[in-house]
Structures are given as structure tokens and as C-alpha cells.
Amino acid sequence: MNFTRRKLFVTAAAATAATALTPLAPARAAMPLAGGQVPGFYRYKVGDYEITAVMEGVRRFPLPDALVSNAKKDEVSLALAEAYLPKDMMTITYTPVVVNTGKKLIVFDTGNGELGAKGTNGATGQFIKNFKAAGFDPAKVDTVVISHFHLDHVDGLLTLDNKPVFPNAEVMVPEVEWKFAMDDANMAKARKLDVDILFNRARHNFGVIKNPTQYQWGKEVAPGITAIGTPGHTPGHTSFALQSGSGKLLIQTDVTNLSALFVRHPDWHLLFDMDGNLAEQTRRKFFDMAIAEKTQIQAFHHPFPGLGHVEKDGKGYRWVPEMWLPTI
Amino acid sequence: MNFTRRKLFVTAAAATAATALTPLAPARAAMPLAGGQVPGFYRYKVGDYEITAVMEGVRRFPLPDALVSNAKKDEVSLALAEAYLPKDMMTITYTPVVVNTGKKLIVFDTGNGELGAKGTNGATGQFIKNFKAAGFDPAKVDTVVISHFHLDHVDGLLTLDNKPVFPNAEVMVPEVEWKFAMDDANMAKARKLDVDILFNRARHNFGVIKNPTQYQWGKEVAPGITAIGTPGHTPGHTSFALQSGSGKLLIQTDVTNLSALFVRHPDWHLLFDMDGNLAEQTRRKFFDMAIAEKTQIQAFHHPFPGLGHVEKDGKGYRWVPEMWLPTI
Numbered sequence: 001m002n003f004t005r006r007k008l009f010v011t012a013a014a015a016t017a018a019t020a021l022t023p024l025a026p027a028r029a030a031m032p033l034a035g036g037q038v039p040g041f042y043r044y045k046v047g048d049y050e051i052t053a054v055m056e057g058v059r060r061f062p063l064p065d066a067l068v069s070n071a072k073k074d075e076v077s078l079a080l081a082e083a084y085l086p087k088d089m090m091t092i093t094y095t096p097v098v099v100n101t102g103k104k105l106i107v108f109d110t111g112n113g114e115l116g117a118k119g120t121n122g123a124t125g126q127f128i129k130n131f132k133a134a135g136f137d138p139a140k141v142d143t144v145v146i147s148h149f150h151l152d153h154v155d156g157l158l159t160l161d162n163k164p165v166f167p168n169a170e171v172m173v174p175e176v177e178w179k180f181a182m183d184d185a186n187m188a189k190a191r192k193l194d195v196d197i198l199f200n201r202a203r204h205n206f207g208v209i210k211n212p213t214q215y216q217w218g219k220e221v222a223p224g225i226t227a228i229g230t231p232g233h234t235p236g237h238t239s240f241a242l243q244s245g246s247g248k249l250l251i252q253t254d255v256t257n258l259s260a261l262f263v264r265h266p267d268w269h270l271l272f273d274m275d276g277n278l279a280e281q282t283r284r285k286f287f288d289m290a291i292a293e294k295t296q297i298q299a300f301h302h303p304f305p306g307l308g309h310v311e312k313d314g315k316g317y318r319w320v321p322e323m324w325l326p327t328i
Numbered sequence: 329m330n331f332t333r334r335k336l337f338v339t340a341a342a343a344t345a346a347t348a349l350t351p352l353a354p355a356r357a358a359m360p361l362a363g364g365q366v367p368g369f370y371r372y373k374v375g376d377y378e379i380t381a382v383m384e385g386v387r388r389f390p391l392p393d394a395l396v397s398n399a400k401k402d403e404v405s406l407a408l409a410e411a412y413l414p415k416d417m418m419t420i421t422y423t424p425v426v427v428n429t430g431k432k433l434i435v436f437d438t439g440n441g442e443l444g445a446k447g448t449n450g451a452t453g454q455f456i457k458n459f460k461a462a463g464f465d466p467a468k469v470d471t472v473v474i475s476h477f478h479l480d481h482v483d484g485l486l487t488l489d490n491k492p493v494f495p496n497a498e499v500m501v502p503e504v505e506w507k508f509a510m511d512d513a514n515m516a517k518a519r520k521l522d523v524d525i526l527f528n529r530a531r532h533n534f535g536v537i538k539n540p541t542q543y544q545w546g547k548e549v550a551p552g553i554t555a556i557g558t559p560g561h562t563p564g565h566t567s568f569a570l571q572s573g574s575g576k577l578l579i580q581t582d583v584t585n586l587s588a589l590f591v592r593h594p595d596w597h598l599l600f601d602m603d604g605n606l607a608e609q610t611r612r613k614f615f616d617m618a619i620a621e622k623t624q625i626q627a628f629h630h631p632f633p634g635l636g637h638v639e640k641d642g643k644g645y646r647w648v649p650e651m652w653l654p655t656i
Contacts, residue, residue, distance in 0.1 A: 009554065030433075031465075034378060035656065038462070043364070055652075084637050134362065134366070241337050322412065323411075326451070
């Protein structure tokens with residue numbers, strides 16, 4: 001063999017020393033470092049529908065002690081390390097989905113928006129920038145479908161000065177989530193535990209965007225796109241089954257957060273799941289159904305672009321990303 | 329639970345029929361389908377160096393009977409299906425790598441170029457387009473490092489009318505590959521078997537780009553970037569170990585082709601491997617070393633952007649893509 005481990009790597013510093021006596025190369029200005037990333041979108045077809053996964057951002061923060069309520073922090077760290085992620089940090093990706101049916105332009109969830117982006121140094125709040133890079137115009141959006149009322153899904157509805165980001169769109173919300181969030185008794189209970197931010201933001205956002213359309217589980221939110229009740233994460237948490245021609249796609253929303261944790265360990269209960277047991281039951285049923293149908297899944301919190309398949313792997317599941325294609 | 333399998337999907341046709349009697353929505357021009365994909369590049373840092381993986385294309389063709397010389401076509405089809413790829417097609421991604429050291433702009437391999445792109449309807453030959461989208465200028469390239477002389481690595485050196493694509497670059501080639509390809513006896517042997525295209529193209533390309541610099545295994549091709557002999561795929565096939573500060577990266581070139589086949593089944597011998605046994609030996613040693621060092625790998629033929637880790641999985645290995653990040 002022609003390589004040994006010792007000799008694999010040579011540091012640039014050592015190399016510079018070793019080559020210090022060689023003649024200078026012809027003078028040419030160095031190419032400055034680019035610093036920037038490619039625009040964050042990825043496009044594919046499902047039947048006649050054009051789907052665009054749009055990166056809203058990635059947020060990384062110190063791993064909370066109780067990110068998983070029924071696993072030790074060390075176990076969570078190990079699962080992160082096994083996925084080659086920093087073991088002392090949580091990494092959350094946010095990927096809203098745009099569907100162009102050819103007749104309607106539909107946005108599924110909005111990301112953190114300008115409010116959520118404050119103080120994150122561009123790590124989040126990139127949805128509109130990437131949405132425009134993908135060739136879209138917020139004024140041309142016909143429908144915004146909200147899956148549930150967590151802030152990373154609804155705060156992108158409004159600008160910082162409370163103007164609608166999608167001025168001409170019908171906003172649709174799950175009837176179950178609406179009833180839960182608008183119930184004063186539920187809000188009072190949450191306030192006692194200091195977890196009423198969902199209620200506050202919902203009332204704020206839908207105080208500006210008045211009378212959103214309430215949609216029901218089992219019914220369509222648009223032609224070929226059915227709302228599926230997947231409660232647990234929140235009471236009204238909703239996923240979507242899209243079919244066009246023979247093409248199928250499940251938009252899972254937050255059935256799992258980071259795949260390296262919650263696809264791998266479906267029994268783990270995320271801090272942000274309001275009912276951990278129900279969320280787990282929903283997750284297992286949803287994945288088993290996707291596996292039975294061999295249907296691809298678009299996931300809000302999996303690594304971008306969040307398109308892939310789930311399969312059984314021992315006691316848990318495994319996430320298999322779809323191959324990136326340069327044409328659609 | 330709130331969903332059943334039967335009700336998951338509703339076809340758009342059925343939906344249209346069901347909603348045919350609802351009043352028309354306010355007239356607004358439909359957003360035309362975009363049709364295009366995001367530019368094909370992905371950027372990340374390794375120490376002080378900026379790495380840009382640049383998509384050259386993806387080619388899909390009917391699965392050859394003997395794509396794997398020591399496995400049955402059915403077994404190969406099964407492995408493709410297990411990766412959710414079309415089971416009767418081979419899918420090859422081409423991803424050259426650009427390294428900006430801050431002082432030098434270096435391109436590792438060139439893709440199929442204009443010649444290779446002919447007749448592929450834009451499926452390949454996209455390197456220069458994506459290279460420019462990433463902010464680079466071919467005239468600013470200091471060095472082009474060629475890993476081996478297969479056409480999908482060297483044909484991008486020249487335009488269709490035989491002009492250098494990188495007019496100011498030093499072109500560097502592996503000494504071992506050069507000696508092999510320029511040996512008339514080797515070429516005569518290959519011609520008898522009608523497999524002399526590598527020789528023909530090498531002599532054509534390096535007839536235009538005269539006297540490329542020959543580099544040696546175990547030595548640097550640029551500061552901090554060491555050539556590693558990884559023969560088998562071709563006699564002079566080369567990989568690269570890059571280190572900057574504490575950052576490390578292995579540029580594996582063609583140690584494996586499609587990961588779903590040859591990472592999963594390291595014992596499979598690819599039709600294009602000139603010495604299948606040696607290629608397998610190299611592959612196992614290379615991966616075991618990467619695993620021991622926990623070093624990330626940049627792979628030419630894995631799904632774009634081709635950045636990830638390899639780990640043991642039963643008798644074979646598993647490819648774990650790195651998480652896509654919106655900032656570098």
C-alpha cells in the first residue's frame with residue numbers, strides 16, 4: 001500500500017516551512033475567500049406539482065439538560081456524537097415548504113421570521129431571502145397553511161412592524177389548534193407554568209391576520225393535499241399527505257425534530273412536545289405508514305433539504321436522505 | 329389516532345371534481361412553474377481553507393449487466409432499491425472540489441467538460457456554470473490537480489474547440505498515472521481489448537496542455553494538501569489529505585463510486601476499476617483509516633455535495649452525510 005496513517009496529514013504551517021526556500025510563484029492576486037453559502041432552496045417534482053424546500057435557518061444552542069425528558073443528557077450527547085454533530089450543542093434546522101400546483105402557490109409554515117431572527121446573526125430568518133432566490137414573490141402567494149402554533153412555524157407571518165409578509169394570501173390554521181390556543185382557560189393554565197408564549201404569539205399574530213380559515217383533519221387544504229392530524233407535539237399539530245398523479249409526498253412537520261435524535265430514538269420525548277406519550281404514538285404510526293407505502297417524507301427539522309425516507313433500524317428508525325439531483 | 333392509511337392521499341383529479349362547484353377564487357395569475365434547480369455548489373471551511381463542492385452533473389443510464397463484476401445484476405438492483413433509487417438505472421454524480429487556501433485557488437478534477445456533456449441534455453457538463461455561480465473565475469485558478477485520467481476527471485480541462493478552460497493554471501498529474509498512460513506498450517495492450525480511451529484522451533488533453541507537473545504520492549500538491557496513492561481504480565489513482573489548523577478532510581476521489589453500492593458493499597468490484605482486488609484493498613484501508621481518525625470525507629461520486637463520514641456497518645460500511653449548514 002502507498003499510504004500510512006502517520007503521513008496522511010501535513011499541516012500548512014509545516015508545509016510553508018518546508019517550501020520556504022522555493023522561488024516565488026508568478027505574482028497573481030489571491031482570490032478572496034467567498035464567505036457565503038449557496039442560496040438555501042432545493043426543488044423537486046411530485047407528479048405535476050413543483051415542491052421547493054426553502055431553508056429558513058439553522059440554530060445551534062447549548063444542549064439543555066432536559067432536551068429529552070426521558071433520556072439522560074449523556075445519552076443525548078452520545079446520539080449527537082454518533083451523528084458527527086457537536087455533542088454539547090443542539091442543532092435545529094427550519095425548512096418551510098412551498099408547493100406550486102400550477103394553479104396555486106402554497107407555503108407550508110413560515111419559519112421564525114424577522115422576530116425570531118433577532119440576535120441570531122443571520123442563522124435564522126432567511127426564509128424570504130431564500131424564497132426570493134428561488135424565484136418566488138411573497139405577494140404572489142395564494143395560501144399559507146400553518147401546521148401548528150409554535151413560534152418557528154407562525155412568526156414568519158408578520159414583519160417586525162406587524163405587517164403581513166404574504167399580503168394577498170389566505171392563511172389557514174388547524175381547527176383543533178385554534179380552539180386550543182384561543183381557549184382562555186387553557187391559556188390561564190399555561191400562564192401559571194410560564195409556558196404561555198404559544199398562546200401569546202397566536203393571539204398577537206392572528207390579531208393582525210384576522211379570521212384565518214380553520215381547516216379540519218381528514219379534509220383537503222388544497223387540491224390533492226390532505227391535512228392529517230398528528231397530535232402530541234401540540235394538540236392541533238398537523239401533517240399533510242400530498243398526491244399528484246402517481247407522485248406522493250408526506251409533509252411531516254414536527255413528527256420528529258432532529259432526525260439523529262428522534263428518528264433514531266422514537267421513544268425519546270422532546271422538551272417541546274406538549275404530550276410526549278401521544279407524540280411518540282403518533283410518530284410510530286406515521287413512520288410505519290410511510291414505510292408501508294414507501295412514501296418519501298419532507299421534514300421541517302431534519303437536515304436540509306429534509307427530503308428522504310424512513311426505515312426500520314433495530315428498535316428505532318433510520319433516516320435516508322434522497323439523492324440531490326441537479327435537474328427537476 | 330386521527331389518520332388512517334386509506335384516507336392519507338387524495339388525488340388532485342378527485343379533488344378537482346369534488347370542488348368543481350365551489351365559487352371561483354379571486355382572479356390572480358398563477359405563478360408559473362420554476363423548472364430550475366438551485367445552483368450546484370456547497371461551501372464549508374476546513375481550518376482556514378474554504379472548500380467548495382461544485383456539482384458537475386448527474387448521469388443516469390440503464391444498469392449494465394456487469395456493472396459489478398463479482399455480483400449478480402439482481403443483487404445490484406436490490407441495493408439500488410434499498411437506497412430508494414431506480415433499480416434498473418445506474419446513477420452517477422460528479423462533484424469536483426475547489427479549495428481556496430487564501431493564497432491559491434485550486435481545482436481538484438474537472439468533470440466531463442463540454443465534450444462529456446454532449447448529448448446529455450444538461451445532465452452533466454455544469455461545472456463551469458456552477459463554478460461561476462459560486463463566485464469563481466476560471467482565469468483566476470492557480471492550480472488544477474488531476475487525480476487520475478478517467479474522462480470524467482480530465483475532459484473538463486479543455487473546451488470543445490480544445491482551448492484550456494483554466495488558461496492560467498498549472499496542471500498537476502500523478503506521476504504514476506502519467507507513466508502508465510504514456511507507455512506505448514500499455515496503450516497497445518489496451519487497444520487490443522478496445523479499452524484505450526483513457527490513453528487516447530490523456531494524450532489528446534496533454535497534447536494541448538503541454539508538460540503538466542508530475543506530482544508524487546506522499547508529497548504535497550499544495551501547502552497542507554498531501555497526495556495519497558490509492559491505486560486499483562486506475563494504476564495512478566490518487567486521493568488527498570488536507571489539513572489546515574486543526575481541520576482535516578480526506579478528498580477520496582473514486583475510492584468508491586455510488587455510496588449505496590460500494591460503501592455498503594466494499595467487496596463489490598466496479599466495471600471501471602482496472603484492478604478490482606487492489607481497488608477493494610485500497611478502499612478498506614482508506615475507510616478504516618478515516619474511521620480511526622474520525623475524519624470527514626469529500627467523495628466525487630457520492631450524492632451531492634458528497635461530504636460525510638464513513639462508519640462500519642456489519643460486513644460493509646455506511647455513508648453518513650454531513651448536515652447542510654446555511655453559514656460557513
